[in-house]
Amino acid sequence: MTEVANAPFDRLTAIRTRIAAASAAPATLVAVSKTQPAARVRELYRLGQTAFGENYVQEALAKQRDLADCGIKWHLIGPLQSNKCREVARHFDWLQTLDRAKLVPLLARERPTDAPPLNVLVQVNLDDEDSKSGVAPADIDALADRVAAEPRLRLRGLMAIPKPWPDLTRRGAGFRALRALFEGLRERHSGVDTLSMGMSEDFELALAEGATMVRVGSALFGARA
Ligand SMILES: *Cc1c(COP(=O)(O)O)cnc(C)c1O
Numbered sequence: 001m002t003e004v005a006n007a008p009f010d011r012l013t014a015i016r017t018r019i020a021a022a023s024a025a026p027a028t029l030v031a032v033s034k035t036q037p038a039a040r041v042r043e044l045y046r047l048g049q050t051a052f053g054e055n056y057v058q059e060a061l062a063k064q065r066d067l068a069d070c071g072i073k074w075h076l077i078g079p080l081q082s083n084k085c086r087e088v089a090r091h092f093d094w095l096q097t098l099d100r101a102k103l104v105p106l107l108a109r110e111r112p113t114d115a116p117p118l119n120v121l122v123q124v125n126l127d128d129e130d131s132k133s134g135v136a137p138a139d140i141d142a143l144a145d146r147v148a149a150e151p152r153l154r155l156r157g158l159m160a161i162p163k164p165w166p167d168l169t170r171r172g173a174g175f176r177a178l179r180a181l182f183e184g185l186r187e188r189h190s191g192v193d194t195l196s197m198g199m200s201e202d203f204e205l206a207l208a209e210g211a212t213m214v215r216v217g218s219a220l221f222g223a224r225a
Pocket residue numbers: 032034055077078161199200201215216217218219
């Protein structure tokens with residue numbers, strides 16, 4: 001399929017318009033750039049997109065080197081292994097996938113003192129799927145308290161990848177449950193302001209249920225290879 005020259009602009013504008021229409025308050029778009037070359041990230045950055053999400057640390061570091069002249073905010077949205085904490089603390093602005101307490105002191109220790117605190121979202125496993133990372137709802141508070149106690153980390157809220165139920169009513173119920181968990185966390189921690197949920201297929205539904213941040217890949221860049 002041939003693409004017209006301004007396809008990135010058209011896609012970004014269309015997504016921004018849909019986000020604005022679906023949300024009551026301004027929401028943040030994180031452009032998910034996994035598998036996309038640095039040149040395509042740069043293209044969107046030049047169009048005004050500043051937040052980008054990457055799943056794999058090594059892939060992200062290579063792109064960050066190519067794009068060092070850009071003021072991009074990098075979000076890690078893939079699972080974090082303990083041996084990658086140093087790189088993540090040094091080279092990312094947000095960690096969206098914190099799922100265990102063991103990583104907290106490692107991240108805090110490695111965050112450079114001349115950088116602002118690392119923004120952290122606790123990943124929630126709503127559907128209790130063995131294969132997926134994230135903490136059970138009952139364990140959010142304990143992990144969040146650990147993050148909040150570290151001056152080099154900044155607790156911002158929750159992230160989730162709920163099961164993509166074909167039934168939209170059921171999907172909406174998942175987003176609503178996450179919103180309730182988010183409100184509960186916000187009552188305990190005044191700095192909490194971010195609920196990251198919703199992807200290309202369902203970001204409007206997520207926004208309608210209270211997402212403040214959506215992570216959109218294929219709808220922005222086209223299908224991944
Ligand atoms: C890949 C990915 C996305 C984006 O998915 P799309 O369906 O391409 O929008 C969002 N969040 C996470 C955690 C991902 O891994």
